Amino acid sequence: METVVFALLNGVIYGLLLFMLSSGLTLIFSMMGVLNFAHASFYMLGAYFAYTLMEGSNFWIALFIAPVLVGLAGMVVERYGLRKVHARGHVAELLFTFGLAYLIDEVVKIFWGRTAVNYKVPELLDFPLFTLYGAQYPAYRIFILLVAILMLVALWYLLRRTRAGLIIQAALTHPHMVGHLGHNVPMIFMMVFGAGCALAGLAGVIGGNYFITDPAMAVQMGPIVFVVVVVGGLGSLEGAFIAAMLIGLLQTSAVSINASLADIFGFLGLAGTSEVGGITIASMAPMLPFLLLVLVLMVRPTGLMGDREV
């Protein structure tokens, strides 16, 4: 029972963090039709910006300013980089974001060094909130949960209940028509790109100090975010949400399962002493998202909720 409760709690938090990261990516994809390889780099920038801002001020200021700065950086990238490259087609755009990811990596290493920085959880939230089955649960995790839910609701409200959301949705699918109606479509694209990056930045701000802030965080997070977006269906926010939760729960609960492959497939004659049979589910946890990716692409090439082929 306690295993299930903890796996659920941790899985939901990790899943929401993943969604925060991938929602921006999937929005940007629906808009430009191109996967932004540098997306996880904006997540890293968020964490580093917050770390630097915290030195001069405090966490709460960093929580608001850092995502804005990341968003601004995203807008600059869109306005002066992607938009120029856009004319040369998707391959050029893809290569551009690919190069950008490496560029941001190196810049981070030059400014903040090659090792992890000491980006700490704010003292105000650094206490155990409650005790569950003998284990304390840190308040900061619940804070992550709250911020993520707040963001989720705000995003949903913005896209589904406001006029701005209406125009954005229209611009995503019918940019020319929206342009003819007198809206500044390039401007909308720039804003959406900036907002997507800001969301990734926010994930970095609240995730960077809970996990670890080092130059490798973008490279390590990148593949998972792509899995979320592809499994959910490219361009689908709902899909990204479902996929993020699925992967979050899958990964955290797998770690707590002690069973080995032999226990599950024993009826097929797989022995626990054999090389394959001895593999435990827990040790397979890092592989599961990618297994899910392959399976989903085989069964449903559009992803869970998407309407276009990858």
Next chain:
Amino acid sequence: MRSTRTAVLAAAVSAIAVTAAHADTIKMAFIDPLSGAMASSGEPALQSFMLAAEHINANGGVNGDDIEIVPYDNKVSPKESLVQLQKAIDSGARYILQGNGSSVASAIIEAVSKHNARNPGEEVLFFNYAAVTPAFTNEACSFWHFRFDAHTDMKMNAITDWVAKRDDIKKVYIIGQDYVHGEAVAAAAVAQLKEKRPDIEIVGNELHPLAKVKDFTPYVQKIISSGADAVITGNWGQDMTLLVKAAADAGQKIPYLTFYGGSNGAVAALGEGAIDTLYQVSEGVTNLDASPEQYAMIEEYKQRFPQYDYYYDRAFTTLEMFDAAAEKAGSVEPIAVAKAMEGLEVQAAYGPATMRAEDHQLQQNLFVTTVAKDQKYGVDNTDLGWRLVDGGAISAEAASTPTTCKMERPE
């Protein structure tokens, strides 16, 4: 115009020729992670070697020659290490320093043996300062490899001796990194506990991916629900820090018996929760009694590299022993140095250190330490420091284990 250019070129060429003719530096290639998740283990080691080299150079060098430590970043990848090793050998390094990751060390031992077989007269020696898989000085031993750190079985002996004395420990959880080192630690722990305390139940024996886990909370919750009284881990680098961080967040208050609790950031992550819960076994800690020179060295290290603490004492022992061996051999040629090093004894900071000739395993004192307040030297910029536990000093003889090594030696 043209003649000026020629003159400049000639001057430049002759300058290079002069430097080459002197050849008064001994290049030592340091191949370890200097970026990424494990750089917090590689960087302080590099700094320790550099400081040790500076001191030897300032005291007249090695037979009059200067040591130069050249860093190569291997990102803890055996494949990348072999590329860097070739680069290092091509640039004239005849001595290789590496320690972080037995998977890497194993690749280097093999590559160095091949290189030496194919290039007689240009041999390369490998000084391993931290890769502790026992095989390297047992069944897989090599004449070209010297280990300056106590290996897994030796360190585990110290840990299990401590556990054997604690009657309140009935259940032990073993967690480690999923590669040859983690496996060796788990195997040693299981075998030794069975022998010393057959009543202890091993409630968990788990391996997690190396340098990939960002959040150890699920693992810690597993440990808590297993009801363990103590945890044994061989984790190092980020895997050490994040594991104890998750344990601290969960409010866990059981002893963590570690090889590398001294990893940068582990004490800071635990804060006062580290007192009497974090234990490590190592070749020395700064708060042991030592000579004034050693205290001066510790202080110089902290002053020069404020981000880290004096931790890699064995780096200093390594170069000291190299210096002594080269002097004894009257040469800095690898084979002569290797032969001189066999059986050599030097006075390290925390006791005598002898290089056992039959397997090239350094025999040195080991110390079981834990975290306490108000020590001479704090770590991680906190007021917490390492102190010796009662009966925690283990002499080199007691720490020693027999070897199965059958070494092939060059003529």
